[in-house]
Amino acid sequence: MNPTQNNPVGVIGLGLLGSALAERLVGAGFEVRVWNRSREKAAELLKLGAKWSDNPLAECSRVVVCLYTTEVVEQVLQTMVPAMQPGGTIVDCTTGDPVGSARLGERLAGQGVGYLESPIAASSEQTRRGQALAIVGGPREVFDAQQDIFAAIAGQTHYVGGWGAAAKVKLVNNLILGLNRAVLAEGLVFAERVGLDPRTTLEVLRQGNAYSGVMDTKGAKMVDGDFAVQARLSQHAKDIRIVLDQASQHGARLPLTELHLELLALGERLGFGEDDNSSIIRAVQHAAAQSEAIGS
Structure with a gap:
């Protein structure tokens, strides 16, 4: 048609x-x-x-x-x-x-x-x-x-x-994608803490076996602190809450996803919920500077 x-x-x-x-x-x-x-x-x-x-x-x-x-x-x-x-x-x-x-x-x-x-x-x-x-x-x-x-x-x-099938596949997709973003954020924070240049580190990572697509879509935004919205952090937190609810209904724990939600919730508490989801790096930076657990 x-x-x-x-x-x-x-x-x-x-x-x-x-x-x-x-x-x-x-x-x-x-x-x-x-x-x-x-x-x-x-x-x-x-x-x-x-x-x-x-x-x-x-x-x-x-x-x-x-x-x-x-x-x-x-x-x-x-x-x-x-x-x-x-x-x-x-x-x-x-x-x-x-x-x-x-x-x-x-x-x-x-x-x-x-x-x-x-x-x-x-x-x-x-x-x-x-x-x-x-x-x-x-x-x-x-x-x-x-x-x-x-x-x-x-x-x-x-x-x-x-x-129901497509909704389930999308939740799996968002679980994996979100963890990729969180891991990239933590890696870049770690790189900076040990004295590396995050931009150079990102260039190296994109050429190696740690590569993932989020390095192309979110890496530069994290390094530049550019959190102009493409997809909101709060929207992703909503999706991850649905993921964990579905997992609970099926008798499964998702330990990495639980920790990921703690980071997202921290980002929301810090006022980053309406920013791009790459702003999870600011939650990681905040957590890295604290001695207490991020979920406290």
Whole structure:
């Protein structure tokens, strides 16, 4: 299906990632109808050609949703879904709770609305550049019908199974990615403490067997103290709390992730929650200078 003005696509939630997704859709030629609780966040998208809608589900047969949690998605959709025509599809890019995502999918199916969970494995800047990975769960036939949307918003797309599967894969992804960031932060703090130049150390690390992709995306930000937001530290802390809740429900302890959350919580207490998640290095720096445990 080719994007046309007769087939607008809605976007609900214009935070960092939601705005990037909307930009991708506008750039791909879709007519895009946007909604956000605070309308001012739509200003730049309206300049690019998107249109405001008080309820995109009433105007669009396909709507991309990108909100803070699954609970927020449920709250927002509760008032909007009744206006959607049967046969419509919601593509939910929220990083959320697997159980809640499956429950939402079942409820929407009962209302004649298709639902795909499609959390995005990328920062807002990577998404804007077309480098996002969309991880998709839900009915295969619904996924197959949305290939033009996924081609617009993501560089790669992986279908991983039914409702809940994509949410689980995204949580695994964020667990590993977050630990990579935390380890890089600690390594750079250690390098500086023992008298090394962090920038030179980072250059060496990028060429060796300790390399990881976060050195490219977050290394320079950590070294330069540039915490302009691509993805917020508090957002990642939210995701890690979901990870630990899921682990607890399945009878598992994740000791490294527990320590990671302590660092993230420290960053929030120090006032860095709204900064980029690379600001975890400031929590590590603070902890390195303290004699007490970071969780105290």
